[in-house]
Amino acid sequence: MSRSLGQVTAALAHRLGAAPGDLSGLLHDEHERWALYRRALEHPACLPDLFDAVAVEPDPSVALGIVLQVLGGLPPDERAAWTDRLGTERGRAYAARRARELGILQGASVTALLQDASVPESWSDWLQLRLAESSQEPAVLNRLVAAGRTKRIRRLASERERAIRRHSPRAEGA
Known part of the structure; x- marks a missing residue:
């Protein structure tokens, strides 16, 4: 059974120890909901409620923000379930691309992908930046x-x- 936005936000607020009271601000202010979601993202026990929140969140940008924050911590086979919860095709496409790029970033080797010249050109700035910061x-x-x-x-x-060249065994032995 699908829960309403009010039920999901109340459950998250309760789980995070908020005093019971007027939660109507959460229903009408995406900034308040985003603050609640950000706190909830720090607690793995909140993931089921966040999963439900994605489907009922009226602001597509906020829903996408939740999914993008969660994707990196999920096993690859669970990512599609989260992206599929998004209410807009644009949001689903963006999140699916991020999920694919996380697979590249977290994969064993990116070098093999370079043999197809079109692959690196299709990488987003987000992926290129993370590879530039972390690739070995x-x-x-x-x-x-x-x-x-x-x-x-x-x-x-x-x-x-x-930096890698400087710290490689060949550089130290030279």
Whole structure:
């Protein structure tokens, strides 16, 4: 059975220890709901209520924000259930792309994907930035240095590439 926005927000407020009282502000103010959701995101026990909130949240941006915050902490096979809860096609497409990119970011190797030249160009700025900040793969960093979408991405990839080179066993033995 589907719960209403009022039921979901009341359950979250109760779970987070809010004093029972007038929760009507939560129903009419997306900023108050977002503050509640942000607090709830810090507590794994709130995930079932947040899952329900995504489906009944009237502000598509707030619902998308919940999903984007949750996706990285979910096993890959649970991500689609969250993205499918979003009420707009645009939101679902955006969240599905983020879920795919999290799979790339959390995968064993990104280098193999570089063999298809169109793949890196399809990566969002979000993914390129995270790869530039965290990749250990020289081929990935080289590609981002050469073809990263923004100056920031190219600079971070270059800095990371130099740092890895500086700390590699070959550099220490030379």
